[in-house]
């Protein structure tokens with residue numbers, strides 16, 4: 001299920017979860033992972049991680065292999081044990097019944113294979129009978145309410161970013177399948193190859209549902225043509241980073257006037273929303289385009305298009321032939337050689353679907369409450385360091401500083417896991433019906449949003465499940481979240497020295513805090529409202545600095561001719577730069593930060609930077625890198641490591657980096673924002 005939090009800035013684009021491991025670590029900075037033949041001032045990332053990178057190619061069932069992936073693999077194994085136990089003993093509690101039966105339904109391939117595509121047959125048949133454009137709209141509303149799929153446009157209920165104490169319906173652009181609009185619109189070799197593979201994939205999937213070859217080929221071509229038109233009306237990912245641009249509030253009646261084929265009062269009522277008088281539309285131009293496309297496209301095309309949504313949304317939960325063909329297409333996108341084992345995929349699915357139930361089993365067994373106390377202390381130290389840095393900024397005027405400090409002081413902190421677990425009341429889980437279970441969960445999730453209209457905003461809610469190896473900042477809630485999963489080595493360890501913990505989780509904390517002040521986050525005030533609190537002069541100075549960050553990251557090459565997109569990754573790069581600086585300032589207040597005592601041959605400052613670098617070690621398949629450069633707002637680990645340290649004097653001092661070294665940046669060109 002997709003998360004509904006607007007503009008939530010996560011630490012890394014990574015869907016996996018983790019679990020505390022028990023292996024005893026003897027060296028927190030291990031020279032066996034480094035390549036000391038590389039000068040740290042030439043390529044710090046390789047100096048710190050070179051041997052690890054060589055020893056750890058991407059396994060055949062993965063697309064990336066990294067710190068995150070290693071933790072994720074441990075995660076799956078532990079989740080599997082919890083889930084297998086729950087599946088064997090479902091009657092222990094409602095909790096074990098829900099997750100146990102769900103996991104059992106997902107693992108029962110005998111039953112799943114016997115059913116083939118029966119779980120979606122009734123939907124396909126119903127869609128085949130659509131007669132008019134009005135039927136098409138009804139079907140779209142119905143699919144959403146039933147938890148089947150969300151075709152054509154996005155629709156949910158979330159906080160009004162200019163009045164964050166209230167919920168409001170939000171309509172977004174959507175309607176496409178490939179990971180970015182560029183895949184439809186660009187004519188480079190990669191995009192062309194992926195489009196050709198996509199056509200075959202759609203055709204083959206229709207054939208698996210009993211459609212003849214000629215019709216399936218026709219369907220695929222019609223779907224491609226329709227999705228290409230929709231892609232053409234979508235905003236780019238860079239445009240979507242502008243929160244003001246996405247904020248277009250309409251009275252429902254007025255919105256309907258701009259889209260004569262779509263009466264939003266009717267349509268929303270069919271989507272169970274009857275009480276809202278206004279909505280926010282992220283891309284009105286897209287909606288007007290959809291409105292013109294509706295009557296101009298034959299009903300037969302809409303039928304195939306909606307059927308395609310049913311098929312693709314369920315493909316991985318149907319019989320093996322669907323799963324395999326779906327994977328074959330994913331291979332073209334990601335380069336992955338082999339499918340990961342089913343239990344691993346299904347543990348992840350259970351975490352995605354019933355995460356706050358599975359999460360309870362997880363924290364009971366693996367989370368140490370002391371970790372929460374230790375984290376709170378670290379967060380407080382980082383917050384203090386941030387406060388001091390804001391006070392010392394030479395480019396910001398006192399008034400704006402006062403408002404920045406107010407915002408910093410208003411952060412709320414979520415650490416480990418939620419205090420108020422979701423109960424998922426109403427979700428029906430049956431041991432022999434995976435697709436049915438998923439629909440019930442998806443339907444619940446949709447209603448859970450819709451029911452919020454008119455109610456107070458629940459600020460205690462979490463957007464991440466406990467085993468998640470990630471962290472996040474939400475501008476509309478002004479909160480930072482660190483789930484249990486990220487509170488482990490190499491991010492955090494009870495026995496590690498401060499240098500390693502501050503270079504790891506300290507920088508993560510600083511990163512999330514800085515999101516409150518990156519090019520997007522700075523547009524939201526202490527209460528979370530999208531409201532300008534900057535003087536014109538300060539905003540101008542901020543932009544000048546941010547533009548330099550854009551330019552710097554535009555210069556990094558990811559793969560052959562592919563360059564990083566400095567505008568797409570700007571918020572994350574600002575957060576990394578601020579986060580590492582903040583973590584360093586906080587580290588310098590610790591006893592180790594003040595000492596010169598070497599551990600395993602490294603000074604405290606060297607260990608701090610090496611701790612940061614080892615978080616980012618990793619390998620990724622070229623196909624995956626090519627995809628990430630288009631869709632991921634985070635820079636690759638190599639540039640997250642090297643792109644930040646080059647602006648910090650302490651790095652030059654720690655490793656004796658001098659003019660002539662490849663990473664050397666003259667003092668006047670180093671960027672300091674926060």
Ligand SMILES: [Zn+2]
Nearest residue numbers: 009010011575
């Ligand atoms: Zn981030």
